[in-house]
Amino acid sequence: MSAIRNNPHKHRQWLAWLVGAVVTGAVIFGWNAMNQREQADMKRSTAMVLDWLETAITRDLDQRMSSLRRIADRWSHNGGTARSAWEADVAHYIADQPGYQAIERVDGSLNERWIMTPAGSVDSQSVPMAGPLLDEISDRLAEDRRLPGLSDAMTLDQGRQGFMAFQPIGEGQQFDGFIIAIFEFESWLNTLMNVSNDELFGVRILLGDQLVFDTSTSDNPADDNLLQQSTVSLHGRQWTIAVWLSGTRMAANQSRVADALLWAGLLVSVLLGWALHATLKSRAESAELQVHTQQLEAQWKNLPGMAYRSLAGQASSIEFVSDGCLALTGHTKSSFEQGLIRWDELVHPDDRAMHREQLERATTRGQPFRAEYRIICSNGTEKWVWERGNISHSPFDQTSLIEGLVLDVTDQKLTEIALTDATAYAQTVVDTAAEAIITISTRGEIESINRSVEQIFGYCKEELVGQNLRLLMPEPYMSEHDAYIEHYLQTGEKRIIGVGREVFAKRKDGVVFPIQLSVSEFVTKDERKFVGLIRDLTKQQLAEQEASLHRERLAHVGRVNMLGEMATGIAHEINQPLSAISMYAQSGLRFLDADIPKPDRLRDALEKLSVQAHRAGAVIERMQQFARQRESRYETVDCNRLMQEVVNLAESEALIRDAVIRLEIESDIGMVQGDPIQLQQVALNLLRNGMESMASIGHRYGNHIVVRTQDDGDGVKISVVDQGTGVSLEAAEQLYKPFASTKDMGMGIGLSICKSIIHSHGGQLDFVNMEGHGAIFFFTLPYTA
Amino acid sequence: MQQQVYIVDDDEAIRDSMSMLLETIDMPHQCFASAAEFLETYDGSQRGCLVLDIRMPHMNGLELQKKLNELECLLPIIFMTGHGDIPMAVEAMRAGALDFMRKPVREQDLLDRIQQALDHESGKFDLHEKMASIKSCIATLTPKEHEVFDRVAEGQANKVIAAELGVSERTVEVHRAQVMKKLGVRTLADLVRLKLTGEGQTSW
Secondary structure, X not given: OHHHHHOHHHHHHHXXXXXXXXXXXXXXHHHHHHHHHHHHHHHHHHXXXXXXXXXXXXXXXXXXXXXXXXHHHXXXXXXXXXXXXXXXXXXXXXXXXXXXXXXXXXOOOOOOEEEEEOOEEEOHHHOOOHHHHHHHHHHHHHOOOOOOEEOOOEEOHHHOEEEEEEEEOOOOOOOOOEEEEEEEHHHHHHHHXXXXXXXXXXXXXXXXXXXXXXXXXXXOOOOHHHOEEEEEEEOOEEEXXXXXXXXHHHHHHHOHHHHHHHHHHHHHOHHHHHHHHHHHHHHHHHHHHHHHHHHHHHHHHOXXXXXXXXXXXXXXXXXXXXXHHHHHHOOOHHHHHOOOOOHHHHEOHHHHHHHHHHHHHHHHHOOOEEXXXXXXXXXXXXXXXXEEEEEEEOOOOOOEEEEEEEEEOHHHHHHHHHHHHHHHHHHHHHHHOOOEXXXXXXXXXXXXXXXXXXXXXXXXXXXXXXXXXXXXXXXXXXXXXXHHHHHHHHHOOOOOEOOOEEEEEEOOOOOEEEEEEEEEEEEOOOOEEEXXXXXXXXXXXXHHHHHHHHHHHHHHHHHHHHHHHOHHHHHHHHHHHHHHHHHHHHHHHHHHHOOOOOHHHHHHHHXXXXXXXXXXXXXXXXXXXXXXXXXXXXXXXXXXXXXXXXXXXXXXXHHHOOOEEEEEEOOOOOOEEEOHHHHHHHHHHHHHHHHHHHHHOXXXXXXXXXXXXXXXXXXXXXXXXXXXXXXXXXXXXXXXOOOOOOOOOOOOOHHXXXXXXXXXXXXXXXXXXXXXXXXXXXXXXXXXO | OOEEEXXXXXXXXXXXXXXXXXXHOOOOEEEEXXXXXXXXXXXXXXXXXXXXXXXXXXXXXHHHHHHHHHOOOOOOEXXXXXXXXXXXXXXXXXXXXXXXXXXXXXXXXXXXXXXXHHHHHHHHHHHHHHHHHHHHHHHOOOHHHHXXXXXXXXXXXXXXXXXXXXXXXXHHHHHHHHHHHHHOOOOHHHHHHHHHHHOOOOOO
């Protein structure tokens, strides 16, 4: 302290030097810090651009691939479509998503090519890249043709670079060709960003190891530190994206050298330098901030979505947002930057807490974050957004900055939600289905079951999953099932898949019961699986047996009733032989009592009498047969013979009604399975109805009725053609209803029984009115397989 | 022509057994399986009776009866009916059938009815013959004689007839004698009966 007092100049100089040294140190520190921040800023924005570009390309390609898949799925689902319909469909996709050069469909043999471009449909010869395209498709066919994917980069016409996306057509093992989209890099990328106008960043994209897009014409990025690069695998191809600051930006950067020169001058004159430095520092700071902001704005101007920078912890203080905010939220840039709207307010109330928490955690840890949530736009609509943010710290103070990107992912998200809903729906259906649903692997192992399986088979889930499906089968299926699967996998011959069949299954307690089984196959990414749908038929079979019993009883009532109605005819039929018998007997007596007995004539009389007695017996036997109540019994039936018997039964009634029955038979019809008595009942019923109809109008149109047998391909068709009144509209409505009769004496159960009998035989009963008069009632009986 | 029984029935056993029954009493007969078959042979000269089944296909007994009535056939008809054919039987009787019998018939009844029918037919035939001969006799009268015949039969006196016809009583007497001679009658009563018979007004 005394030395200072002794030499005041020296003291001042020392002080000046001290001040100079301190200031110099401060300047060096300041300059360095600024430089570092500058570098960090540039790296960050380059990284963000890279990040954005990667996201944009990934999302766009995903979307386009799924568009192609939809086109392919629709093709397989409809089993192909007309060219004009296909082109109209594809034209929508081309219009909705600009950037396609063409969308094409080729069939499996490469012979047929339908090509659609934005300008309309073209034929394959006029496609500029026809040659390389065909080569590429052939390569694709040689590889695994069943996987979707992208081609290598290829040269299109006029040296432009492009690539193709493939989507195979066909379900399961089926291969019906490809849906192919052709892209040209530059025009495709232009739909994602206005790259050529952006001189701030250089972009370079490699597909595989081939350079396919480059904004720099000659200059390479000067400083490797400022080049950000990322490699992603998209649809089976390696994409490398590189982004760097372009020359203009670098030049702005290099002006920092001037700062260094100024710093040297400052060393010469500390005070002057200090003053000068102070001035320059404040000016440079504000200018840099301005430049930086302007640059950011320029960068984001052409990009979809919204970029922002805000202070962490205080959601209100947004420093900067890109112009995209208007399209995204409906709020203007200035309303954000002036603090009129806080981002937090836009977040959907349900998502707000989650979003805040994510933001806070990221800020505390200083880690980048990603979030997906809903926002409410100015017009009240809801949008899904995807946000990605980075936390950075100001070198000057402890405030954290968040810089990030918000993209509108509503369409994608809604698709995702719809898919989730559909999956949940399918799961619910499977869980609550009354049918048992079992998924098995190609080895026959049970992979999953639904609740009904437990109820129907009596096993619990744990006992079944992982077991071979054999467990649920009785012999012979049990020992042969593995061979069935093996056979299908090797030959592709479908025996049960997609057909559905009635087979038997075995419960846990060993009881074998009937089931309806249908099996379908589905192919996952790398595996084939089978899904079996099983319906327990036990109850159904019991019900069928009961219904059959009811039907038989009702049919019997119908037959007895019919015989009652036919009593006159039957009496007539029996009276004839009885009359003859009586007269033969009387004649015999007279031959015996004659003055000269005639034994020969007597014998003759007795013989004839016996024949007539048998004739009467046969009539009674026939009636008894017809009226007997018995269990329904199926046998092989010759319809022609059956109809002959029916005509015999009806003959006497025809006589009473003055009708004439004609039998027209087709001689070579096949045999059917059925209950002969019930079938006779149906035919007799139709025949009697026809005769009654003709009699009711006094045979005005004639008295002929035809019974006809025909082969109709799948079975036998039996028709009764009358010349009666035909069936009126009102009568047609009531025709098959039980207890609705148009006849005074009828019980009204005839036709309804007939219909149920024919249905139980697997056939159909119906009628048509003929032109003018008369009707044809007919029924069909299928040939047994 | 000899009297015969014509059997028309579509049932062969009925025809055959009835034929055998008639054979036992040596009754000449002929069988037909349908109405059409009978109509084919019918020419108006047949004598005897018809045993007709009322129910037959194509043309039934009633229709055949109607047809025969149109042909002015004189053969009496016995219908054979089944159970529940009463309305048809009534209709048959109304159309002039002689009788109807329900199957199965009592054979003696049937034979009796057939015999009755044959008797009836021969009476009817005789009358018919008589009427025909009378008619042919009347046809020989001159118009003048015919006028006198009609008036005499109505009981008019010769004087009244002469006044009506504007001729002399004597002339009427001559005509009247001529009529009596031509018709082979001697008394006025015979003449009146002959006229009534000729007009079919007497029931036998």
